[in-house]
Amino acid sequence: MTFELTAVVPSRGFDVTLDVDEGSTLALLGPNGAGKSTALGLAAGTLRPHDGEITLDGTRLAHARAGRTEAWVAPHRRRVALLAQDPLLFPHLSIRDNISFGPRAQGRPRREAAAAAARWLDAMDLVHLADRRPGALSGGQGQRVAIARALAAAPRLLLLDEPLAALDVDVTPALRQTLRRLLVGQTTIIATHEVLDALLLADEVAVVDDGRVVERGPTAEVLSRPRSAFAASIAGLNLVSGTWTGDGVVTASGGVVHGYASHPEVPVGAAMTAVFRPAAVALHLTDPHGSPRNTFRGTVRSVEPRGDLLRVRTDQLAADVTPQAVAELSLVPGRAVVGTVKAAEVDVYPV
Amino acid sequence: MTTTRAPATSRRTTRDPAEVPAGLPRWAYVPAAAGGLFVLLPLVALGTRVDWAGYWSLVTSESSRAALALSLQTATTSTLLCLILGVPMALVLARGRFPGRDLLRSLVLVPLVLPPVVGGIALLSAFGRRGLLGESMEVLGLQVAFSTTAVVLAQSFVALPFLVVSLEGALRTAGERYDVVAASLGASPTTVLRRVTLPLVWPGLVSGTVLAFARALGEFGATITFAGSLQGVTRTLPLEVYLQRETDPDAAVALSLLLVAVAVAVIGLTHRRGASR
Amino acid sequence: MTAQPHRARATAALLAASAAVGLAGCSTDPGAETTVTVFAAASLTEAFEQIAHDFETAHDGVDVRLSLAGSSDLVAQIQQGAPADVVASADTASMDRLVADGLVGTPQDFATNSLEIAVPPGNPAGIASLEDLTDPDLHLVVCAPQVPCGAATTAVVSDSGLTLHPVSEEQSVTDVLHKVVVGEADAGIVYVTDVARAGPGVEGVSFPQAGAAVNTYPIAAVTQTDADTDHAALVQQFIDAVQGPEGQRLLADLGFVAP
Incomplete structure (x- = not known):
């Protein structure tokens, strides 16, 4: 265990135990005010625990x-x-100086800091912006610089607090993929209320509600079979894993789910997961006719x-269907149904 | 560099002519203009009273030069003292977490609303020869009474709140989020202050410093009560103006205008510096 | 007291205003009082208030209106036609200007005032003479030469041949006194009457060289356009009261010296 946190903060109704394995990413999933920020504040050192212990790589950060x-x-x-x-880029510093801020602040030599900045400018495709001030950047560019700045500081633990929440929807998928690439091997905690962040970035998920961890486990497990009410309310996503064919995912059992890849350069044969929301699923008693659809034959297990x-x-x-539909189709456990979902509703992500 | 910085600067200083201000009623121009006149008219009127033929000799007389030099020297020293004490004060008041902070914040403002003469009497009670600290200071060989140090103390006393208030306001507006990020990147609190916090509140710091300098330069009541009045030692420009009024009103007017010119120059200069930063 | 032009002028304005209100009220009164309007130097405030009070007590139906201001202001007001019956100034120069303009009758000197050393109670520095003030380590405070008390100080010091090293040349007698009262200064040079007025906060040390700059206070009747002999007699009675034994005793109590 590289990061462990056991902390009680009575003033915030917070009582949480967490741990993150070396090089892995933990997503804290929960509504606003659940305690995600408190957990990050305790890890960062902006908050003191009333009771508890926080350790990182065997060093006691707080006790x-x-x-x-x-x-x-x-x-x-x-x-x-x-x-x-x-x-939160420092507005008075150029992009380059923002990125080299961490190494410089840690007392590394100027040349070394400059080299680190150059490396991250290159890695994040920011070279052309290096000498600009943050005021001239778009939101997506700004967050890319912020990521580069954070990683250039070579943190033992990276905290991401809703890193994509303030960005336009058209830039979030690409940035999410970038983060996914960069977080490999980086011990990270990401606080989010966005299920996709957890799904794509995290190895494990801890669902936080009302200052407590209510559920904890591997990401796919928690998201597809949520046990807690909150996880169920935001998650319950349908996940189908398989390999990429170019326009869909073939499962091990040979079924095909058609959908759209999150980014175009996915090679055929790559391991991918098709994701779609329960609300996008329509239920029928017999195979429907018409537009090409993904169909899933099965038996009703529960209705809630x-x-x-x-x-x-x-x-x-x-x-997720209306009560009228349930009544019309007499959807009771044991009944055979056909679920359909349009290919346009299915997002496919690399696993 | 210049091209990339241009948009930020123009956004701050000029308005897009296509923009229509929504919160500016037309009638506001009338009292605003009256207010502007109210401030400017006395200054212009002062200019009309100046004996321009003899102006140069009036402001370059020995006593005038001594007063001007002393004023610039003491106001600069006071401003430095205000910076040394006031920046940490503003930081503690804006960022510190301790009981009684709100009360302390109000108390710091007291010299701002106190009549300067009262300030002078208060300073006497503390630093005078028979004051609270005066005797122990005298034992240490520190003689404040009737010295230039007393002038600096008086000026700093009245000018300090100006710096603290404007810097504290700027610090509160800037918030702590940048500080937190900088610390998380490995910057010690002092590095955060030097490389992040102070650059962020730079305009507030500049305007606070200018206000403090201007207040120190114009200080009269506390100085005459606490420090006395002796040419080259304690008689600053405002005291010289007031004294000259007794015998040589022309000289008083000429020196007043000089004081206005110095104040305008200082404000203009630092304002431009601060804006271009 | 000419060293306090602001306050004196404000007091005068206030008094003039209240006098105007009072006069307006009296004009409708059938038993209208006779009024004597006295313009006096501000340093005479306490003395003339008492003299006026005594005069009113002695003369039934007579109302004395006092207007107190700096001597130069009094002159300017009378030159501009202010309705004064009597004028008492703190220096002969001011009165001479009124004489030159033919605005007053023959002035008569009624009091003098001279400089004195003011020291904190107990005289910690042990000052006994003007010579003692030449010690450069002494915290001596004087009036600036630009103001009347400072001019008098300069005259006395240069006449004595001594050199003083004041640590401050103050704007007014009040500022000098304050520095002595709070103990900042070891000694100050002010008028005898200022020491008397300051009460127990300071002690006075007189010195013989003060005779070189004696301030003389003249009083005169203002020349009237209408020939009201009764009123003129009353005005003269007030001038006599100032110069009489009772007036002189009051003035002496306040530190003034008969001419």
């Missing part, structure tokens, strides 16, 4: 008993870098209320 701090490492000595929703809709689970997928 407190009944409000008395017994060990404390100042934020700047923790090697825990924070990337927030807003890029979910807001104004009912969530129908078959042995293959989950579908």
Whole structure:
């Protein structure tokens, strides 16, 4: 275990135990105010625990008993870098100087810091912006610089606080892929309320609600079979894994799910996961005719209320349908149904 | 560099002529113009009273030069003192977390609203020969009474709140989010202050410094009460103006105009510096 | 007290305003009082208030209106036609200007004032003479030469042949006194009457060289356009009261010296 946190902060109703394996990414999934930011603040050193212990690579970052701090490492000595929703680039520094800020602040020689900046400018495709000020950048560019700045500081633990939430929808997929690439081997905690962030970036998910971890496990497991009410409300995504054919995913059993790849350069044969929301699934008693669709034959396992809709689970997928549909089709456990979903509703991501 | 910085600068200083201000009622121009006149008219009127033929000899008389030099010297020293004390004060008030902070913030403002004469009497009570600290200071060989140091103390006392208030406001507006990010990148608190916080609040720091300097330069009441008035030692330009009024009103007017010119020059210069930063 | 032009002028304005209100009220009163309007130097405030009060007590139906200001201001006001019956200035120069303009009758000197050393209670520096003030380590405070008390100081010092090293040349007598009262200064040079007025906060040390700059206070009747002999007699009675034993005793109590 490279990062471990056990902390109680009574003033925030926070009582959480977390751990992150060396080189892996943990997603903290939960609604606003659930305690995600408190967890990040404790890791970064902007908050003190009332009780608890936080360790990173065997170093005790904080230790407190009944409000008395017994060990404390100042934020700047923790090697825990924070990337927030807003890029928060230093407006008075050029992009290059923003990126070299971490190495310089840590006392590394100027030349070394410059080399690190050059490396990250190149890696993040920012070379042409190197001498600009942050004010001249778009939101997506700004966040790319912020990522480069955080990673140039060579953190032992990277904290991402809703890193994509403030960005335009048309730039988030590409940046998410970039992050996915960069987080390989980087110990990371990402706080998010976006299921896709967790799905694509995290190895494990901890669902946080009301200051407690209510569910914990490997990402695919938590997202496809949520046990907690919150995880169910935001997740319950249908995930189908297989290999990429160019316009769909072939599962091990030979079934094909048609969908659109998140980015075009995916080679045929790559391991991919098709993702679609339960609300995108329509249920029928017989095979429907008409436009090409993905069809999933199965048997109803359960029906449970979910807001104004009912969530129908078959042995293959989950579908959110209206109570009228449930009544018309007499959807009771044991009934054979056909679920369909349009290819346009299916996103396919590399695993 | 110049091309990339241009948009940011123009956004700050000029308005797109196509933009229509929504929150500016037309009637506001009338009292605004009256207010502008109210400020400018006395200054212009002062100019009309100046004996221009004799202006140069009036402002270059020995006593005038001594007063001007002393004023610039003491106001500069006071401003430095205000920076040394005021920047940490503003930081502590804006960022610190301790009980009584709000009360302390209000107390720091007191010299701002206090009549300067009262400030002078208060300083006497603290640093005078029979003041709270005066005796121990005298033992240490520190003689404040009737010295240029006393002038600097008086000026700093009245000017400090100007710096603290404007810097603290700037610090609060800037927030702590940049500080947190900088610390997470490995910057020690001092590095954060030097490389992030102060550059971010630079305009506030500049305007606070200018205000403090201008206030120090114009200081009269606390100085005459606390420091006295002796040419070249404690008689700053405002004291010289007030004294000249007794016997040589022309000289008083000429020196007043000089004081206005110095104030305008300082504000104009630093304003341009601050804006271009 | 000419060293306090601001305050004196404000007081005068206030008094003039209240006098105007009072006069307006009296004009409708059938038993209208006779009024004597006295313009006096501000340094005479305490003395003339008492003299006026005594005069009103002695003369039934007579109302004395006091207008107190700096001597130069008094002159300017009378030159511009202010309705004064009597004028008492703090220096002969001011009165001479009124004489030259033919605005007053023959002035008579009624008091003098001279300089004195003011020291904090107990005289910690042990000042006994003007010579003692030449010690360069002494915290001596004087009036700036530009103001009247400073001019008098300069005259006395240059006449004595001594050299003083003041640590401050103050704007006014009040500023000098304040520095002595709070103990910042070891000694200050002010008028005898200022020491008397300052009360227990300071002590006075007189010195013989003060005779070189004696301030003389003249009083005169303002020349009237209408020949009201009764009123003229009343005005003269007020001038006599100032010069009489009772007036002189009051003035002496306040530190003034008879001419």
